[in-house]
Amino acid sequence: MEASKKTRESPRSAAKRAQIHQGATRVFLAEGFAGATTDAIAKAAGVSKQTLYVYYRSKERLMVDVLTSLLSRLNHDHAVLQDERPVDSLPALRTTLIELASEVLETVSGGEYLALSRVIIADSPRVPEIGRLWAQTITGGVRLRVAELLERAREAGIVVVDDVEAATRLLTGGLLTYILPDGIVAVNGPVAAPERERVERIVDLFLRATT
Amino acid sequence: MEASKKTRESPRSAAKRAQIHQGATRVFLAEGFAGATTDAIAKAAGVSKQTLYVYYRSKERLMVDVLTSLLSRLNHDHAVLQDERPVDSLPALRTTLIELASEVLETVSGGEYLALSRVIIADSPRVPEIGRLWAQTITGGVRLRVAELLERAREAGIVVVDDVEAATRLLTGGLLTYILPDGIVAVNGPVAAPERERVERIVDLFLRATT
DNA sequence: GTCGAATCAAACTGAACAGTACGGTTTTAT
DNA sequence: ATAAAACCGTACTGTTCAGTTTGATTCGAC
DSSP states (O other): OOOOOOOOOSOSOHHHHHHHHHHHHHHHHHHHHHHOOHHHHHHHHTSOHHHHHHHOSOHHHHHHHHHHHHHHHHHHTOHHHHSOOOOSSHHHHHHHHHHHHHHHHHHHTSHHHHHHHHHHHHHTTTOHHHHHHHHIIIIIHHHHHHHHHHHHHHHTTSOOOSOHHHHHHHHHHHHHTTTHHHHTTOOSSOOOOOOHHHHHHHHHHHHHTTO | OOOOSOOOOSOSOHHHHHHHHHHHHHHHHHHHHHHOOHHHHHHHHTSOHHHHHHHOSOHHHHHHHHHHHHHHHHHHTOHHHHSOOOOSSHHHHHHHHHHHHHHHHHHHTSHHHHHHHHHHHHHTTTOHHHHHHHHIIIIIHHHHHHHHHHHHHHHTTSOOOSOHHHHHHHHHHHHHTTTHHHHTTOOSSOOOOOOHHHHHHHHHHHHHTTO
16 A cells, blocks of 8 residues: 555646647647647547646646657657767778668658657747757757767777768758758658668768768 | 629739738748738738738738748849859869858848748648748759759769769758758747858868769 | 729627636546 | 545637728829
């Protein structure tokens, strides 16, 4: 038996809260902030509107919570952004970069990431901190990661780069063009991620500039 | 029915229409579609709401008109996208690419382009043709242009590129990272365009991969 | 000056929607 | 079994806003 006292705080049951969160995620991604009505969210979550307002004080709070979780989840899904990877030989660096690129492009070309980005960009004037978080999350994270890999490879004498920042921009930007200017407005489902071979060609081209 | 009489067409005076158009542009860029009220637009244009609805049948029509004009204007401002440029020597190619990059980055980092992009991205689910137009307008246009320049340079034996598309993506993407993932959510005015020297470094790095 | 077209200001209509109130039903703990 | 807590559905409130109506005023041609 638990001796926990029933403190009357906002969350009564974590499961219910998750259920609302989940329904709201679907509706916000599909409709954006303005387009998502609280009635629709309640219905999608299988919950009465009343209950929704017990768990979340306002529609805006709910959305910030939903977007933040989504960003955090998308970020943590990327082992390649966290794990140690070998860069101690040119083939190793090449493999690492290709893996990183493929994995990230996979995520970023999914309908979920694109829809999320659309919502965040639209509302960034109103909720600027979410905008900043978004910019840091995948694209920014990848840039940091690539910069770090290149730096290590340079110290190991594998590559020659006098301007790590420029090199990083070149590679990450080159990869993301497949998604970002185009996919963001391609509304009909996810956009096609470039095939592995194409990614390899870009990485190889990039490596020609650094050796 | 008599086809005689005077057909009451939408525009009565081109000047008034332009006046409304101009006011609406300001308000839409600042507030987005949802945030812009027709009252605010009428006020900004110095026109009564009544008159506004004489010239435009709905708020949506007005916005499509405004966005389309903006895109077209931004596009035609770029001489470097239209004019013939020399690529018959490596220094000439280099200069051409740097000029192209600088000019485009100048436009694209301006608050107007970023605000416009935000609005279009937000509403692309509702008005997909504007989204497509946007993707083709500057970023897409630059990509076509760079591809063409590289192709010509390759035929002239100036550079070695076995995959023009990959090379194009690498360069344009590398340049646009300065703006696109970051600037789009940086709401406080325009974002800093990279200085000339930085642009030169990216172009030089890119050229190392193609020679 | 006169007449009609264009414009203006302000009030109105109807719909959408965030958030609340309320009365009834289910769940959970004891 | 019982009561409290959580939940449900529906209806209500107040507000915002696109688009319309009204009725008055200005402008331009003749």
